[in-house]
Amino acid sequence: MSEIETIQAYYAASLGKDGRISRTQRQILAAALELFAEKGYEEVGTREIAERAGVAEGTLFHNFVNKNGILDAIMQPIVKNILPTMLNTLDQAVLDKDSHTLESFIVALVTDRVDFVAHNRASLAVILSQFFNNEQDRAAVLGMVSPVILTQANQAMDRLKAAGELVDWPNGMILQLVFSTLGGYLVKNVLYPNLNRLNRQQTTQYLSDFLVNGLNPRRIPLQGD
Template sequence: MTQSMEPWMEELLNASSSGDNMTEKQSRIFEAAIEVFAEKGYSASSTSEIAQRAGVAEGTIFRHYKTKKDLLLSIVAPAMVKLMTPFVLREFRSVLQTDFETFDGFLRAMIENRIEFLEKNQSLLRILLQELPFHEDLREQFLKIIFTQVKERIEKAIDRFKDKGQLIDLPTTTLMRLAASAIGGYIFIRTFYGTREGADWDDAKERQATIDFIMKGLAPNP
């Protein structure tokens, strides 16, 4: 297994340990499962490989988790319920609470903040991107626990810029969706292509192009 854990993994393990909910073997299984799920995806992963990485017998996994799906849910569901909402918002709060003068300044700060967060927690990002489309129960938890709270805070920020006359007169949810689509596309390509060795990718230019695209599309008519 890796020598150092990502921040979200360490916090969740510590939270579980403080409640005496996770044994030392469970912790090793937990960390190994995250690595394997992130590398190969849920469908291509096997409990035998997870057990090997964790240094336990495969039967040990099934003493703690009835199925491989239970193991996945034990990672993602608690991460969202116990940790991800406060963790995500804590990391994001500085951006959401700052009174930016311009919308492009807000966009730049938001993108830089999220890039920093995702670079520290790449395994969780990969698991969510790979598994949310195929597991309805995970999607429902994600929408209920994380998306709703983040959405409310970003809508308030967008409303401020609408009031200043910096954005086109469209519903706030529409403005958020259009901006999020462009930012999400940039982050997705950057994560899975731009960070690869030898990739033809100028991150500063791509980031600026994304901001310029959003600003031109959402600027009010002259």
């Protein structure tokens, strides 16, 4: 990945473009996301948010009622627009490379995801907490892959199969295995960062090796009964 903007940068930019949100509300929301990312939602109080935003605590309550109202106002645009846009942009960059081998395709995909997590770990921790606790946000996160990206991914997989580079399994199963592997890495790395003893290069190598060897048509398949 060349350069990547963070979720916080995308969010700040989106606030500036939303004419329905006042300047004071933008200050409160941006300050709250920064603090939630730095300390965790439970550890941040409304007074601290107000101080970071440069407003009175009463002004915060007037605009958002309580801290949960602030979190909800932050999460809606992130899970519905910002995160899907960022992830689909990463997917598009991988698909545009027109990889001719399974290895180059997987390495490009894994590299982008590992870099994305490294740049956004704190913000992703806030999002994941909502993913597990809020059914509506969970449904939005699970539907983030756009139909266009999905179509292009299917075309890329079909090309790799035709070239003898990819195992001849249903594309849906292949995507499930790829997404579950990368999703498992994301959850573990974001929620339990202290358990990670690998650097970014090692992580990319191991994840890529696992996926390439598992999806390689020249692997030795298990023998059924």
